[in-house]
Amino acid sequence: MVPARPESILREILSAPKTANDWTRVKVELDRIVDPTIHLASVEKEIDQLAIAARQMSGDKASEGAKIDVVRKVLYEAGPWNHNRPFTYDHADPLGLDLRNKLLSTYLTTRRGNCVTMPILFMIVGRRIGLNLTLTTAPLHVLVRYTRPGIHPFNIEATSGGSFARDEWYRQQFPMSDQAIQSGLYLRTHTERETVSVMATTVLEHLIEVGKNEEALAVADLILRANPLDGYTMVKKGSAIAQVIKAEFADKYPTPDQIPPNLRSRYVSLIAANKSAFAEAEALGWEPPKP
Numbered sequence: 612m613v614p615a616r617p618e619s620i621l622r623e624i625l626s627a628p629k630t631a632n633d634w635t636r637v638k639v640e641l642d643r644i645v646d647p648t649i650h651l652a653s654v655e656k657e658i659d660q661l662a663i664a665a666r667q668m669s670g671d672k673a674s675e676g677a678k679i680d681v682v683r684k685v686l687y688e689a690g691p692w693n694h695n696r697p698f699t700y701d702h703a704d705p706l707g708l709d710l711r712n713k714l715l716s717t718y719l720t721t722r723r724g725n726c727v728t729m730p731i732l733f734m735i736v737g738r739r740i741g742l743n744l745t746l747t748t749a750p751l752h753v754l755v756r757y758t759r760p761g762i763h764p765f766n767i768e769a770t771s772g773g774s775f776a777r778d779e780w781y782r783q784q785f786p787m788s789d790q791a792i793q794s795g796l797y798l799r800t801h802t803e804r805e806t807v808s809v810m811a812t813t814v815l816e817h818l819i820e821v822g823k824n825e826e827a828l829a830v831a832d833l834i835l836r837a838n839p840l841d842g843y844t845m846v847k848k849g850s851a852i853a854q855v856i857k858a859e860f861a862d863k864y865p866t867p868d869q870i871p872p873n874l875r876s877r878y879v880s881l882i883a884a885n886k887s888a889f890a891e892a893e894a895l896g897w898e899p900p901k902p
Contacts, residue, residue, distance in 0.1 A: 612828070613863060616816060616829075617644045617814055617826050617830050618786075618829040618830050618832075618833055619690050620640060620644060621807075621811055621814065621830055621833050621834075622688070622770070623639070623643070624637055624696060624780055624807055624811075625804055625808075625833065625837055629803060631739050631741070634734070634735045634738055635651075635655050635658050635715075635735055636655070637652060637807060637810065638649065638715045638731055638735070638779070638810055639651045639654050639655075639715060639716070639855065641810055641813065641814050642714045642715055642716065642813070644817065645710060645714060645813065645814065645817045646711065646714060646716075649701060649714065650716075654715060654719060656729055657719050658719075658732075658735060658736065658739075659816050660692070660846045661685050661686070661692065661693065661736050661877065662686055662736055662739035662740065664687045664691075664692035664693075665681050665682055665692075665739065665740050666676075666739070666740050668681045668684065668692075669681045669684070669740055669880050673897045675742065675757075676772050677679055678706065678740050679737070679740065679741055679742065679757070679767065679773070680725050680742070680824045681738070682733060682736050682737045682742070682773060683772060683773035684699045685736060686732065686733060686736065686773065687699075687772050687773060688891045689696070696722050696886070697722065698718070698722050698723075698724055698732070698871065699723055699724070700723070700724065700725070700729070700770050700771075701721070701723035701724055701725055703723075703754070704725060705725055705726065705770075706725060706726070706751060707725040707726070707727050707728070707813075710813060710816055710817050710820060712724075712725055712728070712806075713727045713728060713813045713816075714728070714815075715727065715728060715731065715732065718732060719732075724755050724769075724770070725770070726751075726752045726754070726769075727813065729769035729770050730746055730753045730754055730755045730767075730769040730770075731746070731753075731810060732746060732769070733755050733767065734746060734806075736756050737755075737797075742757065742902070743757065743758050743759060744756065744757055744767075745758070745800065745801045745802070745803065745806045746801055746803050746805075746806045746809045746810070747766070747785065747797075747798060747799060747800060747809075748797055748798075748809060748881045749781045749784075749785040749797050749798060750786070750787055750797065750898075750900070751843075751900060752781075752785055752787070753809060754766050754768055754769070754776070754781070755766065755767035755768075755769055755773075755803065756800050756802055760795040763764055763885050764800050765777075766778065766781065766798075774807075778792075778798050779799060781797075782798075784803050785797075786901075787896065787898075788893070788894035788896045788898070789896075791842075791896025791897065791898075792896075793896075794893040794895040794896050795840045795841065795895075796840055796842045796897060797896075799840065801838070803836060804838070805838040807837065808833075808834040808837040808838040808840070808844075809841075809842060810841060811833075812834065812841075812844060812847070813829065814830055814848065815827055815830050815831055815834065815844060816845050818830060818851075819847060819850060819851050819854070822854070824851045824852075824854045824855050824858070825855070825902045826845070827851040827902070828848060828849075828851050828852065828855075831845075831847060831848035831851065832848075840895060842891075842895045842896070842897035843890035843892075843897075844899070845888045845889070845892035845895075846888065846889060846892050846897065848888045849888030849892075851887050852881055852884050852885040852888060853885055854883060856878070856881050856882065856885065857875070859874075859878075859881075860874075860878050860881075
């Protein structure tokens, strides 16, 4: 049986309605594109245990704040609820440069996470006990956004014990321009579809890493359809296009004038698409990471 193409998997995930119990499956289905050996049932079992413990601790009448405190305890304090193995920040790979460290199964096994796995697990467990949590982003960083009718949305920093954090704090820690805030590039409350798209960027990174650039472009287009303000994906799309240009043209023809006439329109189209991807990100306020 031929495995489904990554864009088909992502398209189906984006189109399906979701209950609180579905978010584990969403993350694992995306992670299985990176590592097909991941067992959904094993991941679901562990998260079920965390969610059941959180529900028992919070009870039926807990306030929203009390529920957030319970999620913090279940994840970050040692106890029978997490087999006395609390989740901690992985100082050896805080950005998840090893893509396996961005997989939920890896985080559950090692108990060491980063700014991708930690907010995703916090969100999943929190949603299981009724908290309205989604994801949002800062430069090269993912965080949890809590929303509730009648109050101003606020941030939960999962890499720092699930503490509350103001937008101003993120702007100090992860410098971003006023333009990037005003455009909605960063620190914007995401919809559920946009939250899925944030989770799917690990798939995009994986496809580029293994040289499946055409598949990466298809995934990038789906992510941008769900989240048109995702400057990170625009830049990754530009990088994937650059790799296609290299493979199809730069590695074969020393100069552009040596490209056969029947291929020149393809070359020109790819060059334009590459420039456009970076220009669109920059128009939102995206800036290259500073060394």
